[in-house]
Each structure stands twice: as C-alpha cells, then as structure tokens.
Amino acid sequence: MVVGNIILRLRGSLEFKCQLDSTDVPHVQKVISRTFEALGSQVKAESLVLSLSSSPVFLWPNKGGHATAGEISPNRPCKDLQQLIQTDDQESSRKKSAKKDKNNPTAGIINLTLMTEVTEPGVLSAPTLLRGSKKHHLLQTTLPMDCVVSVLSSESISVVCGTLVGALCSQLGDMEKVALRHMKGTALLIPQPFHFLLPAPVGLVTVVYPAGVPDSQLETQRKELHSLFELPDDRPYLRRANALHFPDEPYKDGYLRNPHVHLNHPALENGKPYLVQGVYSYHHYMQDRVDDNGWGCAYRSLQTICSWFQQQGYVERAVPSHKEIQQALVEVGDKQGSFLGSRQWIGSIEVAAVLDQLLGVTSKIMFVSQGSELASKGRELANHFLSEGTPIMIGGGVLAHTILGVAWSETTGQIRYLILDPHYTGAEDLQVITDKGWCGWKGPEFWDQNAYYNLCLPQRPKTI
Amino acid sequence: MKTSGLLVGSHNITQSKHCEQSLVSQSHSVIMYNNVCFLKVSRMLPGGMSVIGVFLVTPPELSKEAQNTLRRLIFAVDKHISKGRLWSLTEEDVTEKVTLHICSKTRKVVCRTYDVRDPKSSAKPADWKYQSGVCTSWPLLTCSVGLNLVFPVLEMHVLPQDMEKCMKEGLQTWAKQIEDGLCLINGDAMPGEVELLGGQKKNAKAVQQTFRAQILIPMAEPQSERRLTASVKVCSGSLTLKGMVQCRAYLHSNKPRAKHATEVIKRDVINTVSSRVEMFLEDLLMEGEDKGSVGVQQVLPRRVFAPVPGMSLCVCDYMFPDECVSDVSDRLKEMLDWETPEDSIDTSQEAVPEAPTIDLKNTVVQKNLKAKSTLDARPKTPSEDPTEAHKSHKTYYAGVAMAAAIALLATGTSLIYLSD
Numbered sequence: 001m002v003v004g005n006i007i008l009r010l011r012g013s014l015e016f017k018c019q020l021d022s023t024d025v026p027h028v029q030k031v032i033s034r035t036f037e038a039l040g041s042q043v044k045a046e047s048l049v050l051s052l053s054s055s056p057v058f059l060w061p062n063k064g065g066h067a068t069a070g071e072i073s074p075n076r077p078c079k080d081l082q083q084l085i086q087t088d089d090q091e092s093s094r095k096k097s098a099k100k101d102k103n104n105p106t107a108g109i110i111n112l113t114l115m116t117e118v119t120e121p122g123v124l125s126a127p128t129l130l131r132g133s134k135k136h137h138l139l140q141t142t143l144p145m146d147c148v149v150s151v152l153s154s155e156s157i158s159v160v161c162g163t164l165v166g167a168l169c170s171q172l173g174d175m176e177k178v179a180l181r182h183m184k185g186t187a188l189l190i191p192q193p194f195h196f197l198l199p200a201p202v203g204l205v206t207v208v209y210p211a212g213v214p215d216s217q218l219e220t221q222r223k224e225l226h227s228l229f230e231l232p233d234d235r236p237y238l239r240r241a242n243a244l245h246f247p248d249e250p251y252k253d254g255y256l257r258n259p260h261v262h263l264n265h266p267a268l269e270n271g272k273p274y275l276v277q278g279v280y281s282y283h284h285y286m287q288d289r290v291d292d293n294g295w296g297c298a299y300r301s302l303q304t305i306c307s308w309f310q311q312q313g314y315v316e317r318a319v320p321s322h323k324e325i326q327q328a329l330v331e332v333g334d335k336q337g338s339f340l341g342s343r344q345w346i347g348s349i350e351v352a353a354v355l356d357q358l359l360g361v362t363s364k365i366m367f368v369s370q371g372s373e374l375a376s377k378g379r380e381l382a383n384h385f386l387s388e389g390t391p392i393m394i395g396g397g398v399l400a401h402t403i404l405g406v407a408w409s410e411t412t413g414q415i416r417y418l419i420l421d422p423h424y425t426g427a428e429d430l431q432v433i434t435d436k437g438w439c440g441w442k443g444p445e446f447w448d449q450n451a452y453y454n455l456c457l458p459q460r461p462k463t464i
Numbered sequence: 465m466k467t468s469g470l471l472v473g474s475h476n477i478t479q480s481k482h483c484e485q486s487l488v489s490q491s492h493s494v495i496m497y498n499n500v501c502f503l504k505v506s507r508m509l510p511g512g513m514s515v516i517g518v519f520l521v522t523p524p525e526l527s528k529e530a531q532n533t534l535r536r537l538i539f540a541v542d543k544h545i546s547k548g549r550l551w552s553l554t555e556e557d558v559t560e561k562v563t564l565h566i567c568s569k570t571r572k573v574v575c576r577t578y579d580v581r582d583p584k585s586s587a588k589p590a591d592w593k594y595q596s597g598v599c600t601s602w603p604l605l606t607c608s609v610g611l612n613l614v615f616p617v618l619e620m621h622v623l624p625q626d627m628e629k630c631m632k633e634g635l636q637t638w639a640k641q642i643e644d645g646l647c648l649i650n651g652d653a654m655p656g657e658v659e660l661l662g663g664q665k666k667n668a669k670a671v672q673q674t675f676r677a678q679i680l681i682p683m684a685e686p687q688s689e690r691r692l693t694a695s696v697k698v699c700s701g702s703l704t705l706k707g708m709v710q711c712r713a714y715l716h717s718n719k720p721r722a723k724h725a726t727e728v729i730k731r732d733v734i735n736t737v738s739s740r741v742e743m744f745l746e747d748l749l750m751e752g753e754d755k756g757s758v759g760v761q762q763v764l765p766r767r768v769f770a771p772v773p774g775m776s777l778c779v780c781d782y783m784f785p786d787e788c789v790s791d792v793s794d795r796l797k798e799m800l801d802w803e804t805p806e807d808s809i810d811t812s813q814e815a816v817p818e819a820p821t822i823d824l825k826n827t828v829v830q831k832n833l834k835a836k837s838t839l840d841a842r843p844k845t846p847s848e849d850p851t852e853a854h855k856s857h858k859t860y861y862a863g864v865a866m867a868a869a870i871a872l873l874a875t876g877t878s879l880i881y882l883s884d
Binding site for chain 1: 694708758816
C-alpha cells in the first residue's frame with residue numbers, strides 16, 4: 001500500500017425502483033438503464049449527505065464538501081477527519097495483541113455512510129398527486145453500495161468528496177452492466193460489490209458480481225479481469241472468497257486467522273523467512289465441541305489446510321469435520337467401515353488422500369528417514385512456500401504438526417521452522433497462543449531426531 | 465349561557481409553573497355534535513401545539529352533568545384527533561388531557577385530568593392557574609421538506625376506492641423513515657439532552673428565536689431478507705406525491721431540549737403531509753370521482769400561516785387550489801373565532817404549482833363576490849367577556865402538565881342543555 005495514503009470506505013443502500021410497461025427485452029433494458037441514470041443524478045444531488053461513522057460529522061459532498069462540525073472546512077486535509085472519529089480503544093486492545101497490525105494496510109480506514117437530506121430546499125412547489133393507471137411490473141430492490149477509495153492524506157476534503165461521488169457513479173455503472181448482462185425476463189439479479197487487494201502496482205480494486213451466481217459460472221468475467229489487471233492466469237485473485245477482509249469486520253466463525261503475523265521472525269545471518277501465502281484459520285484440539293485430545297492432531301492440521309483452500313477461493317465447501325474426513329477415507333477405500341467413529345490416528349498419506357477426495361487438491365509427499373535430516377531441507381521447503389505457499393502437514397513419531405514457514409540461511413545452513421501446533425486445547429486467545437509458542441518459531445531440535453517423518457505438501461490447482 | 469371549547473397548548477414533560485393567561489370567548493351555538501371540528505382544529509395547529517383539553521361553562525345546576533359530558537368529550541376528542549396519525553407516541557409523551565368546568569355564576573373553575581390512554585381512567589384533580597403577563601416568544605423551528613414518493617397500486621387494488629389504502633401504506637413507510645431520521649438544529653447534530661436556549665435569562669423578554677431544522681435519512685433501508693433478485697410486483701397503477709411542504713413547530717420556552725425539538729418538528733412534517741392527503745381524499749369522496757383527473761397532476765391543499773392575535777405564534781390552514789385567502793379567513797373565524805385580516809395571512813410559504821386544474825377565472829369571480837359582501841360584523845365579545853378577561857388575573861394554581869394554554873373556540877359540542 002502506498003504510504004501517506006488514507007482509505008475511505010463509503011457504504012449505503014440506494015433504492016432501485018422501476019416500472020416495466022412490457023416485458024420485452026429492449027424495453028426492459030432501456031428502463032433499467034434509465035433507472036440507473038436517475039440514481040446517478042440522485043448521487044450528484046446537493047441533498048446527498050455522507051455521515052462519518054462514529055462521529056457527529058456530516059458532509060455534503062455536492063456542496064463543495066461543506067460539513068456540520070465547525071472545525072472541518074472543505075480545505076482541510078482529509079486526515080483531519082480521523083481525529084474526529086471516536087474509537088473504542090478499550091474494546092480493540094482487549095481482543096487483539098498489543099502489536100499493531102503493520103501488515104494490514106486497511107487499518108485506520110475511514111468509514112462513511114450514505115444519507116440524504118429531505119430538507120434540502122429545491123425549486124419545488126406545493127405538493128401534487130399524480131395518478132397513473134398503466135398496468136406494469138414494478139421492480140424493486142436496494143443496491144448495496146460499497147465504494148473504497150485510496151487518497152493522499154493531505155488531499156483536501158472537498159476533493160475527496162468529489163472522488164467518493166465519482167466512485168459511487170462508476171459503481172452504479174458497473175452495477176448496470178452486471179444487471180443487464182445477467183438479467184432474465186423480469187428477474188434482476190442484485191449486483192454486489194467485492195473489494196480485492198491485488199498485487200502491486202494494481203492495489204485496491206472493486207468488482208461487481210451478480211448475487212446467486214456461483215464463482216464457477218463467472219470464470220469468463222474473471223478471465224477478462226485477469227487480463228485487464230495483468231494477473232497470472234493460474235491462481236485465483238478475484239473469487240468472492242479472495243475479497244479483502246476489513247479489520248473492523250470481525251470474522252463471525254470464531255476461529256483465529258493468521259496468528260503468525262503477530263510474531264517476530266528470526267533474524268538469521270544471510271537468511272530470510274519464507275512463509276505461507278494468504279489466509280488460513282487455526283484449527284486445534286477441542287474445537288467444535290469435538291474432544292479429540294490425544295488423537296486428532298493430524299485431523300486438525302488437515303482442517304487448517306482445508307481452511308486455506310477455502311479462503312483462497314479454490315473451493316467453496318466448508319472445512320470438513322472429523323466425521324467427514326473419516327467418511328472420505330472409507331470412500332476411497334483407504335480405511336474399512338470400522339474406521340468411522342473411531343479415534344484412530346491418520347498420517348500424511350491419509351491427509352493427501354482426503355485433500356484429493358474432498359477438495360480435488362493433489363499433494364507432494366516428502367519423506368525423511370530421520371528427524372535430523374529435516375535440518376537440510378531448507379531449500380526444498382523454501383521453494384514450496386515460494387511457489388505454492390500452502391501450509392504443510394508433517395507427521396512423525398507420535399505427533400502431527402503444521403509447518404507455516406521456514407527461515408533458512410543458504411550460507412550458514414541455519415534453519416528455523418514456523419510451527420502451528422494442533423495440540424493446543426485452550427480458547428482462541430491470541431496472546432496465549434503466541435506467547436506460549438503454540439504458534440511459533442522452532443529450531444531443528446524440535447523434531448525427534450531419530451523418528452521418520454512424512455510431509456504432505458499440498459499443491460495449488462492451476463485455476464482462476 | 466353556554467360556552468364550550470377546546471384547550472390548545474403545548475404539553476411540557478416536567479412540572480411547569482408558567483401559565484398562560486386564559487382567553488375565553490363566546491361561541492355561536494352550533495347544535496350538532498361534530499367530530500370533524502376537533503380534527504379541523506387539530507390540523508390548524510403547527511408542531512409542538514396540540515389539543516390538550518376541553519372546557520365547558522355551565523350554570524351551577526348543570527355542574528355535575530357537565531363533568532360526565534367533559535369526560536366523554538375528552539376521550540372522543542382524543543380518539544378523533546389521533547385517528548390516522550402516522551407517528552407513534554413515545555413513553556415520554558404526556559397523555560393526560562385537561563377538562564375545565566367553569567360555573568357561569570360563581571366563576572369557580574374545576575380542573576381535572578384524564579389519562580386518555582386508559583379508557584377506564586378516573587379523573588385526577590388538578591389546579592388551574594392564571595398568571596398575568598402573557599407568555600411571549602416560543603422558540604420556533606422551521607424546515608421545508610421535499611417529497612418525491614411513488615406508491616405502487618398493486619393489481620388487487622382498484623382506484624379510486626383503494627386510493628386511501630395505498631396512500632396510507634406508502635405514507636406509513638415514509639413516516640417511519642422521518643421518525644427514525646436524524647435531525648440537525650441550526651446545522652448541528654446535538655445530543656438529545658442539550659438545552660437549546662442555554663444561557664438565556666429566565667424572565668427576559670427575548671425576541672422569538674428561530675431554529676432551522678434539517679432532517680437526514682438513509683437513502684434506502686437495506687433489505688431485511690437475503691434476496692438474490694429484485695422483487696417483482698404486478699401493479700395496476702401508481703400514485704406519485706411530489707413537492708415541498710413547509711413545516712413549523714413551536715417549543716415550550718421552559719428549557720427545551722434538543723430531543724424535544726427534533727420530536728416536534730418531525731411530527732409536524734408527518735402531520736402536514738398526512739393532513740393534506742386526508743383532506744384531499746375527503747374532498748374527493750365528497751365531490752365524487754373526476755374521470756379526468758387520472759394522469760393529471762392534482763394540486764394538494766397548500767399550507768398557509770396566520771398569526772394568533774396577541775401572540776407571536778402562527779396557526780396554519782390549508783387552501784385548496786380553487787380557494788382564496790378570504791376562505792381561510794372565514795375558516796379561522798369559524799373554528800377559532802378570531803378576526804384575521806386577509807393581508808396578515810401568509811400564503812407565500814408554499815409556491816403555487818403550475819397545475820392545469822386551477823381555474824383562475826373562477827377564483828377571480830370568487831374574489832369579486834367576496835369583496836362585495838360586507839364583513840360579518842358579529843359582536844366579538846358579548847357582555848361577559850371583557851370582564852372575564854380582566855377578572856382572569858386571579859391566582860388559581862396550576863397543576864400537572866400545563867405549560868401554556870390558549871383557550872380557543874370550537875363549534876359544536878354535544879350538549880344536553882340546548883334549550884336556552
């Protein structure tokens with residue numbers, strides 16, 4: 001993200017209402033377009049008001065950025081708006097760790113809501129009532145507007161207001177295209193915006209997708225966008241699951257995401273860390289009311305890997321339960337029926353089999369005959385994280401773990417492993433998990449030097 | 465000698481010690497028990513003012529029956545006024561209404577209050593206080609609200625019969641938006657507890673303060689259900705309500721807070737729109753359906769303001785397109801019994817739309833006709849009243865919920881003693 005920039009997010013609902021006198025396609029398209037045009041005028045009207053969330057400030061973007069609070073004049077830089085936002089500091093420091101989320105570029109975002117002033121005096125006269133008697137179909141919905149702009153923090157409020165209104169207009173244009181493209185008869189699919197943080201130099205983009213159409217049917221659109229943004233065509237960037245997760249929107253499922261970002265990485269001489277890419281959830285013992293203490297570690301590691309594939313947009317299915325994992329193994333013939341409901345351990349081979357059966361994901365298996373050999377696997381592991389970037393499941397001795405990264409020095413041979421430990425039985429407390437090393441960097445002595453280990457390295461499917 | 469009327473004023477939330485000099489004037493006797501009058505008077509009141517009670521003057525032998533009459537009246541008045549109301553009462557609203565009985569012989573005043581929310585409520589005694597010195601300037605809130613509402617007429621509805629139903633449903637949704645909306649006062653979003661007149665001396669004869677209100681609402685309500693497609697309804701027509709309404713509300717001057725101010729102005733916004741729609745529909749019902757009116761923009765009655773004699777308050781009235789100022793003046797005389805010179809009636813607040821249904825020729829004709837007739841020079845105050853007005857500087861003590869009151873006149877109350 002560009003330093004010195006501020007992100008503003010404007011959300012709200014716009015009422016979409018139109019009368020269709022007939023249902024033949026050209027008429028319907030014309031009316032829909034006219035309705036979007038009218039919404040565009042509404043958005044440029046002087047009665048449009050932006051409410052700055054968690055503050056008493058209101059802005060009139062189409063009146064030069066005039067604001068309610070006296071100290072905010074349209075010439076002031078937009079970063080002054082941040083000072084007026086009343087943040088709930090108590091709340092946030094209790095949940096998260098003390099370390100600031102430096103990696104998340106959307107921290108410190110300014111949220112605004114769309115409103116309208118009904119008392120904005122127009123050139124209207126006393127009310128009139130018009131009775132229309134034409135039979136028609138009335139199409140009605142609300143459009144979920146969601147615009148994100150990135151501006152210089154020194155930019156004046158009046159200019160930023162103009163940018164926001166422009167973003168609204170262009171989003172309306174995108175919504176119109178999507179609505180018309182996917183319309184069938186009088187069924188208008190609601191266009192929904194999604195934000196994506198694409199690799200530099202592209203940055204933040206917003207794409208509108210029609211509600212109810214699964215990602216699998218939107219491949220053509222994604223192909224167009226991939227070529228527009230010059231994105232590689234072998235990994236997903238623009239599936240709905242890849243949408244940017246804003247820090248002020250907590251995940252509702254209760255799992256921790258990427259606890260490793262809160263750690264300090266080891267400083268090795270001539271060495272650097274090679275980490276998992278993207279987002280995963282931390283799965284461990286005792287979650288989901290399943291008491292798998294002592295036998296479920298490999299299952300939990302597998303769940304962490306499944307969560308990665310779901311959140312990177314490769315699959316839409318939810319993370320499988322212990323039951324579903326066992327069922328899959330019986331289905332592929334790897335296990336007998338008696339396996340179901342048991343507390344039997346599984347290993348890397350089984351993990352690979354389930355990944356294939358349930359997610360269609362293939363894996364590479366790495367074998368080391370002695371734990372001490374792992375110290376020499378720096379290059380291979382580093383390459384895996386560079387090219388695939390998926391979490392690795394490692395099983396051996398009597399334990400299973402997840403490897404999230406490796407820090408390795410080519411010259412000195414020093415190596416560290418970033419381990420996510422599924423044996424944790426406590427609550428989703430980030431502080432405890434990072435302090436006590438349930439997610440932490442370990443040295444080569446972490447492994448049982450004499451046991452043999454199997455590693456399952458899941459491979460990214462080549463798809464967008 | 466019989467006199468009756470409505471008490472109009474402003475409810476105050478806390479106990480008040482300020483009272484208004486009471487003016488009582490004579491009615492001309494209309495015998496019919498006319499519910500419409502309560503509503504008509506109520507429509508003439510801008511925000512912050514409402515009908516807070518009824519009074520009755522009877523000879524001593526009828527005092528007991530008067531109490532029963534008053535009780536029936538007060539519930540009837542409240543019922544008719546609150547019918548068709550589009551906003552809801554809050555917990556803080558005072559639902560105690562006042563009944564006043566004045567004995568024509570002894571001038572004794574018996575004041576009782578009833579909680580109109582409870583049909584079984586019994587009378588609570590209260591004291592009625594007169595105070596010299598007229599309450600001067602009530603702070604005023606104004607705003608003008610733009611409307612652009614389209615109400616669908618679903619297939620199962622038939623116009624014109626279902627017009628009222630369709631409009632009511634649509635207006636209910638709009639009224640909720642206004643009720644839930646944010647109100648800025650003089651450009652400021654104040655917390656509800658802030659006093660608007662902070663820093664003013666209590667008894668200072670201040671100039672009337674005017675506050676500008678602005679109402680902000682979300683552009684649309686987000687969908688409650690998780691829909692994937694737009695809803696489709698088959699309609700047989702639509703009703704479009706467009707234009708601007710001028711709104712006004714008065715605040716009782718005893719330490720009004722921002723939340724009271726936002727409440728009264730919002731209620732006036734809702735009332736003025738629903739009143740004129742109701743009046744339009746009533747008129748339509750009476751005049752009969754005009755086939756030519758479909759597809760033509762019909763002008764709704766527009767709001768005009770008239771000053772209350774002796775006070776810096778205004779009441780309002782609604783003028784149909786084929787009416788003129790003298791009609792308003794006549795109505796004010798009829799309902800409220802005071803003379804309003806035609807040039808003091810402010811018709812400029814809401815502009816006349818360029819609607820084809822205004823028949824100018826007719827209006828001119830009407831005006832000419834009015835100019836020729838002499839003004840109804842009824843004796844304003846028969847013997848009783850001038851003395852009454854002076855005598856009213858007595859020290860009766862006020863009780864609950866009486867901030868300021870003006871006794872105005874309404875025609876027609878059901879009286880058991882019609883023979884006089």
